[in-house]
Amino acid sequence: MQLESGERSILAYFPSTTAADRAATALKNAGIEEVQIDRVSRFGVDIDASVNTPINTAGSLSGITMFSSNSREDSDSKKVLLAADPSSSGIGDTNYGVGGRKAFMVTAITKEEKLDQAVNILEQHGGLV
Structure with a gap:
């Protein structure tokens, strides 16, 4: 344009x-x-208090860190990779793909x-x- x-x-x-x-x-x-x-x-969310809680009601580590506990990912390998992503771990590039921003x-x-x-x-x- x-x-x-x-x-x-x-x-x-x-x-x-x-x-x-x-x-x-x-x-x-x-x-x-x-x-x-x-x-x-790739993340269009604000912090979801019903999933991201101190008592861990999420279904997986990636669910805790990326609000994806309701995902249909069947593979444990995929869940590990999601949790290892810099946007989940906080290690790596500052504000890389951070959900809720x-x-x-x-x-x-x-x-x-x-x-x-x-x-x-x-x-x-x-x-x-």
């Missing part, structure tokens, strides 16, 4: 579809028509004169611009 002269693109990241949807709705209400929500991480991206295209207003709306709704 090529922007027209005087248009600006804005990318903002949110922890949930609910927050992203609220921000997108607010942008549209402000007259910014080109708004899109995308999932940009900013997995949803709102993209907006607006005219230059509405840029500051759009950025303010996204930030007011908790977006990382």
